[in-house]
Amino acid sequence: MDDETKETQPAKNETETKDLSSNPSTLKPWEQHGGVINLPRFDYNAPSSLLQYSHTGFLITCTIKREKSATKEAMSILGKYFTGSSNENSNSSASDEASNSKKRKTCAEEHVNDEENKDAINLSKDKSGSSVLSTKNDTIEESNHVLSLVKLTGSGLLLFTFTKGTSFDPVQIVSNIIESRESASSSSPEWCRRIFPIQATCSLNEKELHTLVSKLVLDFVSDKQKKLAKPLKFAVGFNRRGTEEAEMKVPKDTSNVSIGSNLLDRNNCFSVVAAAVKEVVPDSVVDLRSPELSVLVELLPLSRVPNGSLVVAVSVLPQNLVSTKPRLCIKALVSNVKPKVGIAIGPC
16 A cells, blocks of 8 residues: 555656646746747847848837837737738748748747737748748748847847848838727737838948938839929938947047948938938928928947947838927837937938
8 A cells, every 4th residue: 555655656746746837826937938928039140241231120119128028019010911011022032931941940849839829920940040030820921921130239129130032111011000000900019119110221331321311212202102292301310229328438549430430420410311312302301390201210239240330220211100299200109109319300
């Protein structure tokens, strides 16, 4: 009898252990977090690639110290709008990638399946081993829409970039999101505040910034679907999130300072952008109240880049996607959200 009791005792303990592990109240906070929220890993190759070539993607502002919750929320929001947002070129490249996706081992195997997150985006690996995002939704998974999560030095910011070889229209995606929020067809996000669509990136120097802005403005005015008035009213916004403190600490040895650091001065940056706009559209004037065209420049506080390497995200946006009061910026996803520090160009 005693032997039988001893033999059955380990089984009982094993059952109790399983019950404890399945009870969230007995888990440590970080264990509960890891078991419920599937978060992507940072792509540590992305910052260096941003220095090499232009990227598209999204810069998202969120509640400070709630970046992880905002990441999960952003993945869910963006994933709903990827289908049908790419062009024919992205469809062909996506179909090629889809044939290889079966060979990839997803990070979902390392996490607990959550029924509430059936449409959430999970981590997968691309050919280069970079961390990218895909979705469980069959339609989106077949198209293989992917994003990389890039580590930033600033708080309250998330940066997602589309992987090389994919082609999407981030402006159209954000337009659809804002339209959905304004029509009350979807609930307001809890953590994400604004989603800035990145049409392109470049190093912060006069030549590259001028060339990029000229190209984006030309694409904007060449769109036959846009009926623009004459003279064309435009405005420029420049944001330097997280760089004000670093800017005050000017090194004594300026030999290694980036040649684009002078563009950190808002007036110099505005002059370069305004000159690029007027070069493409000579008949244009600055109007901060109701601009038909807004050029927004966001300095990206990238992590793991050489000192003095400055990269900016640039977009040329229509009037329906921006707010002009109290400052020029992308529209908020929720009401009663005050914009962070952002500067708009005045009359020139």
